[in-house]
Amino acid sequence: MSDQQKKNAGEAAAAQIQNHTTIGLGSGSTVTYFLDALGRRILEERLDIRGVSSSEKTTRLAAERGIPLVTFSETASLDTAVDGADEISPSLALIKGGGASLLREKIVIEAARRVLIIADEAKAVSVLGSFPLPVEVVMFGWQQTKAKLEAEGLEPVLRQGENGPLVTDNDNYILDCRTGDVSDPAALHRRLKQLTGVVETGIFPDQADEAILGTPEGTSILQ
Numbered sequence: 570m571s572d573q574q575k576k577n578a579g580e581a582a583a584a585q586i587q588n589h590t591t592i593g594l595g596s597g598s599t600v601t602y603f604l605d606a607l608g609r610r611i612l613e614e615r616l617d618i619r620g621v622s623s624s625e626k627t628t629r630l631a632a633e634r635g636i637p638l639v640t641f642s643e644t645a646s647l648d649t650a651v652d653g654a655d656e657i658s659p660s661l662a663l664i665k666g667g668g669a670s671l672l673r674e675k676i677v678i679e680a681a682r683r684v685l686i687i688a689d690e691a692k693a694v695s696v697l698g699s700f701p702l703p704v705e706v707v708m709f710g711w712q713q714t715k716a717k718l719e720a721e722g723l724e725p726v727l728r729q730g731e732n733g734p735l736v737t738d739n740d741n742y743i744l745d746c747r748t749g750d751v752s753d754p755a756a757l758h759r760r761l762k763q764l765t766g767v768v769e770t771g772i773f774p775d776q777a778d779e780a781i782l783g784t785p786e787g788t789s790i791l792q
């Protein structure tokens with residue numbers, strides 16, 4: 570059910586992409602459906618679309634689907650970024666980073682003129698904070714950074730991969746934090762960014778322009 574909803578959202582986003590544009594490609598399972606549909610359109614309609622990838626995994630998936638990729642050395646800005654989310658508030662504040670790609674995702678999203686979020690409808694919440702907040706931290710002294718996050722009352726847990734701590738595409742670690750209800754996402758993001766050792770937080774307070782939510786029947790829009 571939820572996979573069908575992700576597919577509905579991903580396909581609806583791919584249908585909106587205009588020819589001759591450069592697109593920020595997010596990461597995650599919903600984005601994979603978007604890449605499937607975008608790759609098909611590029612092939613069938615012979616579209617001139619280029620992507621900037623937000624993770625090593627997306628780079629691989631895009632290449633497999635025939636989506637041409639460029640980097641920020643070849644393009645200064647993006648027309649649209651399409652990405653998933655772990656939680657979406659009514660004002661379109663987001664928690665992201667469930668797939669550990671939050672830093673590159675934020676760089677890509679901030680380069681885009683329009684940010685389109687795609688997700689199954691269960692990701693829409695009345696207030697952020699049930700999903701553990703991913704915080705990317707440098708490896709060196711991560712225990713010290715963890716202690717600082719603990720002092721903020723956040724109960725950080727070092728994310729594990731297959732063979733020990735998960736290492737991000739940027740050679741950092743992720744600390745997943747219990748926040749409780751986040752009444753002011755921008756303020757929490759600013760507070761955590763000030764801590765030495767924190768590279769980026771998974772709070773995207775005001776970057777999204779629109780969310781396409783997959784439903785069992787199709788999609789609904791959050792603006």
Ligand code: 5RP
Binds near residue numbers: 598668
């Ligand atoms: C990865 C992300 C993903 O976009 C987010 O976790 C949603 O993933 P999915 O579409 O698999 O539910 O932020 O860092």
